[in-house]
Amino acid sequence: MNHTIETILEHRSIRKFTHQTIDDALLTTILNCAIAASTSSFIQCVSIIRVCQQDRRETLAQLAGGQAYVASAAEFFVFCADFNRHKQIHPEAQLGFTEQTLIGAIDAALMAQNALLAAESLGLGGVYIGGIRNNPQAVSDLLEMPSHVIPLFGLCLGYPDQHPEKKPRLPQSLVIHQEAYQPELDKQILNDYDNQTRHYYRNRSNGNKDMSWSEQITTALNKEARPFMKDFIHNKGFSTR
Amino acid sequence: MNHTIETILEHRSIRKFTHQTIDDALLTTILNCAIAASTSSFIQCVSIIRVCQQDRRETLAQLAGGQAYVASAAEFFVFCADFNRHKQIHPEAQLGFTEQTLIGAIDAALMAQNALLAAESLGLGGVYIGGIRNNPQAVSDLLEMPSHVIPLFGLCLGYPDQHPEKKPRLPQSLVIHQEAYQPELDKQILNDYDNQTRHYYRNRSNGNKDMSWSEQITTALNKEARPFMKDFIHNKGFSTR
Numbered sequence: 433m434n435h436t437i438e439t440i441l442e443h444r445s446i447r448k449f450t451h452q453t454i455d456d457a458l459l460t461t462i463l464n465c466a467i468a469a470s471t472s473s474f475i476q477c478v479s480i481i482r483v484c485q486q487d488r489r490e491t492l493a494q495l496a497g498g499q500a501y502v503a504s505a506a507e508f509f510v511f512c513a514d515f516n517r518h519k520q521i522h523p524e525a526q527l528g529f530t531e532q533t534l535i536g537a538i539d540a541a542l543m544a545q546n547a548l549l550a551a552e553s554l555g556l557g558g559v560y561i562g563g564i565r566n567n568p569q570a571v572s573d574l575l576e577m578p579s580h581v582i583p584l585f586g587l588c589l590g591y592p593d594q595h596p597e598k599k600p601r602l603p604q605s606l607v608i609h610q611e612a613y614q615p616e617l618d619k620q621i622l623n624d625y626d627n628q629t630r631h632y633y634r635n636r637s638n639g640n641k642d643m644s645w646s647e648q649i650t651t652a653l654n655k656e657a658r659p660f661m662k663d664f665i666h667n668k669g670f671s672t673r
Numbered sequence: 674m675n676h677t678i679e680t681i682l683e684h685r686s687i688r689k690f691t692h693q694t695i696d697d698a699l700l701t702t703i704l705n706c707a708i709a710a711s712t713s714s715f716i717q718c719v720s721i722i723r724v725c726q727q728d729r730r731e732t733l734a735q736l737a738g739g740q741a742y743v744a745s746a747a748e749f750f751v752f753c754a755d756f757n758r759h760k761q762i763h764p765e766a767q768l769g770f771t772e773q774t775l776i777g778a779i780d781a782a783l784m785a786q787n788a789l790l791a792a793e794s795l796g797l798g799g800v801y802i803g804g805i806r807n808n809p810q811a812v813s814d815l816l817e818m819p820s821h822v823i824p825l826f827g828l829c830l831g832y833p834d835q836h837p838e839k840k841p842r843l844p845q846s847l848v849i850h851q852e853a854y855q856p857e858l859d860k861q862i863l864n865d866y867d868n869q870t871r872h873y874y875r876n877r878s879n880g881n882k883d884m885s886w887s888e889q890i891t892t893a894l895n896k897e898a899r900p901f902m903k904d905f906i907h908n909k910g911f912s913t914r
Contacts, residue, residue, distance in 0.1 A: 436677040520858050532898050533775075658770065
């Protein structure tokens with residue numbers, strides 16, 4: 433066990449922040465950490481938009497489904513897959529491949545996780561905002577993204593004003609497969625995990641939310657998942673081939 | 674500066690390892706770190722396949738384009754987007770959305786970066802293997818992935834037997850945008866970075882590789898980028914809608 437591992441294992445998403453701002457020097461360090469992440473084939477296809485203006489932040493909070501902390505956090509960043517930079521350098525670049533969408537999403541997340549962990553190691557907290565994908569075109573318009581740039585997720589950072597319980601994750605035995613994909617879920621282990629999740633929700637909600645993980649994903653996967661995303665990314669020049 | 678930030682900023686990809694194995698307790702900790710990462714809407718759609726058998730490892734090294742360290746590293750993991758687990762729990766789950774491919778790629782990378790940083794904090798080193806996407810169907814077959822599971826990237830871990838120079842990244846001024854996407858690259862800053870990259874390659878190769886970043890991405894983007902990826906993920910039930 434060391435400071436890095438403690439930081440990683442102590443993660444919880446923070447959605448309530450004090451009014452304290454983040455010092456410029458710390459912010460520079462956090463962003464240098466983001467940039468230090470691995471990049472697929474050295475392609476460096478990620479941009480980060482730092483949004484400070486309050487009206488923009490409030491619009492983003494609404495676009496993300498009414499998540500007020502997008503407006504109130506000390507900092508808010510939007511992580512983007514960005515091949516526009518490459519097109520400026522090389523106008524004949526072959527773009528639009530599904531592979532490039534995967535690279536963009538993977539590399540953006542590697543960078544973001546570096547940023548979040550660096551922040552957490554400094555006593556800050558944060559939360560990813562996938563909700564910006566509720567309205568990707570509006571987010572893209574607001575932040576003036578040209579073709580070959582798409583918003584992937586946001587990241588709120590600030591000083592925590594809450595200390596939520598850690599949310600239990602699927603155990604290693606259900607996530608780690610040995611040598612090959614294990615085709616059948618172990619029902620007993622899943623059942624234990626479902627009970628653990630139900631207990632967590634009951635505690636967190638003072639008994640108002642009573643739901644296992646299996647119930648939660650069943651509800652979530654009964655609905656379409658942002659069915660507009662395919663057309664949106666195609667129109668932006670991603671995954672067209 | 675603290676241990677976590679030092680670990681992040683000291684990152685370099687390690688492709689040469691000693692024969693030392695990774696202790697089981699450390700491995701458990703590293704994988705717990707992976708699992709502790711944030712998960713979009715608590716959907717938990719990532720699986721990790723740990724490959725130990727030497728013949729499988731050698732096949733994977735070949736499939737990844739002849740990367741011998743895939744076979745020789747102490748550990749090799751394949752990170753997958755996995756909605757098969759959800760389908761087992763809820764056979765009527767609505768799957769195939771492009772959104773779900775993004776979530777899979779993002780969440781897998783968040784987990785992987787936790788694992789790599791935990792490993793690096795313990796004195797280990799590693800490298801991501803995007804090369805498994807050279808032959809995704811063969812990797813999928815070898816590791817017996819059913820529908821709704823796709824391999825995204827590999828991760829080698831082991832004790833470093835090299836200490837390469839840090840590879841320079843695009844500077845913050847080209848990656849971080851203020852308030853909105855900056856439509857024009859600053860040519861002077863790009864030029865300085867190109868010189869820095871050329872210098873890095875010359876040093877690393879004893880003068881044999883003389884290439885700027887702009888030249889490198891121009892060469893890379895003159896070629897198709899794994900054009901089979903679109904059909905592969907569709908056939909696996911991803912991004913069909």
